[in-house]
Amino acid sequence: MHITPEQNAALTRSGPGTPMGRLFRSYWIPALLASELAEPDGAPVRVTLLSEKLVAFRDSQGRLGLVDEFCAHRGVSLWFGRNEESGLRCPYHGWKYEVTGQCVEVPSEPADSGYCERIALKAYPLLDRGGVLWTYMGDPATQPPEPAHDWATLPAGQVYASKRIQRCNWLQAMEGGLDSIHSSFLHRYSVGEDPLLKRDPVSAALLKGDPRPVFIPAESPGGLYIATRRNAGDEQHYWRVTQWLMPCFNLFPPYAGNPHGGHAWVPIDDESCWTFSVDYHPDRALSDAELQAMHEGCGIHAQLQPGRFTPLAHQGNDYLMDRQAQTARLTFSGVRSIPIQDAAIQESMGPVEDRSRENLVSTDNGIIKTRLRLLNALQGLEQGLLPPGRDASQQRQRAFSAVQPKAMKLAEVVALAAAGAAEPAEAAQDASGRPA
Ligand code: FES
Ligand SMILES: [Fe+2]
Numbered sequence: 001m002h003i004t005p006e007q008n009a010a011l012t013r014s015g016p017g018t019p020m021g022r023l024f025r026s027y028w029i030p031a032l033l034a035s036e037l038a039e040p041d042g043a044p045v046r047v048t049l050l051s052e053k054l055v056a057f058r059d060s061q062g063r064l065g066l067v068d069e070f071c072a073h074r075g076v077s078l079w080f081g082r083n084e085e086s087g088l089r090c091p092y093h094g095w096k097y098e099v100t101g102q103c104v105e106v107p108s109e110p111a112d113s114g115y116c117e118r119i120a121l122k123a124y125p126l127l128d129r130g131g132v133l134w135t136y137m138g139d140p141a142t143q144p145p146e147p148a149h150d151w152a153t154l155p156a157g158q159v160y161a162s163k164r165i166q167r168c169n170w171l172q173a174m175e176g177g178l179d180s181i182h183s184s185f186l187h188r189y190s191v192g193e194d195p196l197l198k199r200d201p202v203s204a205a206l207l208k209g210d211p212r213p214v215f216i217p218a219e220s221p222g223g224l225y226i227a228t229r230r231n232a233g234d235e236q237h238y239w240r241v242t243q244w245l246m247p248c249f250n251l252f253p254p255y256a257g258n259p260h261g262g263h264a265w266v267p268i269d270d271e272s273c274w275t276f277s278v279d280y281h282p283d284r285a286l287s288d289a290e291l292q293a294m295h296e297g298c299g300i301h302a303q304l305q306p307g308r309f310t311p312l313a314h315q316g317n318d319y320l321m322d323r324q325a326q327t328a329r330l331t332f333s334g335v336r337s338i339p340i341q342d343a344a345i346q347e348s349m350g351p352v353e354d355r356s357r358e359n360l361v362s363t364d365n366g367i368i369k370t371r372l373r374l375l376n377a378l379q380g381l382e383q384g385l386l387p388p389g390r391d392a393s394q395q396r397q398r399a400f401s402a403v404q405p406k407a408m409k410l411a412e413v414v415a416l417a418a419a420g421a422a423e424p425a426e427a428a429q430d431a432s433g434r435p436a
Helices: 005-012 019-024 170-178 180-184 201-209 288-295 315-320 323-327 338-347 362-382 410-418
Strands: 028-033 045-049 052-058 064-068 103-105 126-129 132-136 159-166 214-220 223-232 236-245 249-252 260-269 272-280 400-405
Touching: 005 019, 005 170, 005 362, 019 362, 028 045, 028 159, 028 260, 045 260, 064 126, 064 132, 159 288, 159 338, 170 249, 170 260, 170 272, 170 338, 170 362, 180 223, 201 223, 201 236, 214 236, 214 362, 214 410, 223 362, 223 410, 236 362, 236 410, 272 338, 315 338, 400 410
Parallel strands: none
Antiparallel strands: 028 132, 045 052, 052 064, 126 132, 159 272, 214 223, 223 236, 236 249, 236 400, 249 260, 260 272
16 A cells, blocks of 8 residues: 555644544544643643644633633733633633633623623533543534543543653554554563563463564454464464554553553644553552552653653653663663653654655554555545544453464454453463463
8 A cells, every 4th residue: 555645644634624633523532631630720731632722721610621722812821821710810811711611701891791701712621531631622513422442431540541742743653553563673672671561471482483473454343453463383373452443542452460551642733742651450450569660651651851741761862872772682772661762763754754655564554454444534524424433332442362273263353352252372371381
């Protein structure tokens, strides 16, 4: 599949009025972390999403608001506003707005003039789910049901979310997350020691047993199953199935008892995005040790600059490149930590990769299919069709690994896993503890 410059533009531009902008505005998407608006009357937060400048706040009653950043009077940034008495007050002339965007006070005008009733800021809803505040920026008439992603419906103790800013277009960041083969190169030497990503001996042997996996993407109800299939002896296959969910979510399978992982890549503008990284366990609370590791920037979480969402290692300091560590095989790329390795490599492609110049191979099948699914959804939108992946039934997906007889096709393996009956890798070993 060859991507034309026109298709590349359609896939990567998400501002108001663009095709991809309309697609993103068909879903609930992560806007910020719940911890950023923890307190009523706390500091408002600037939020740029899909090239729209907004400000988020939690009012005195705990209600959440996401409104136009700029005051309707003369355009002052409401980030400077006073968040008090159930509203956000512009510091310039005191106009005050509710979480709905409705102006409730214009102090210079007579109270009975009714002037303020005619003034409202653009406003979007915010929902607190899975440690993340989600927004829907589309037509209220076609607002989808609340997000039902695997991690978005769990109790607080079972999920941990972080975010970091990434200085490149959302699609090349997401394509990194769907390109599982890169783990064998870019992240080599880095996963073995990581407390959240370390591989159990059985899985490690299965991975090593077949270094040339087959990549099989297949449509799921709301995205894609992106499977890698390895030979596990003569009789069986070792499957690892990543889930991609429209438009910007992935879930990848854990090893043994590690937490599950997932991401959301949300455009800030066309040349930067938020990478939300989520760890969760569907069946138990995350342990103190796991939470501490996540907080310290292990696994898929990055070490950040104090009070900011910019990583400590970034483009401006060459991601703290360590050539000696690269030579000594402590890291494959010379960059430490998994999310920074991803950021460095993806940002190195430039703000928006020119996909018309690529030379794709079979391990890019998942990415190719993702682009096609997105392009088809754009075409559907043009014809008035709502895109897939908006309903709870389509969002309730989980990544998994399984060892199954070779005769079994991906659809059957997926059906077994959905029924909770797929055989996990740990079980597929003989009495000696070696992989079967
Ligand atoms: S600019 Fe906001 S009140 Fe005047
Ligand atoms: Fe990666």
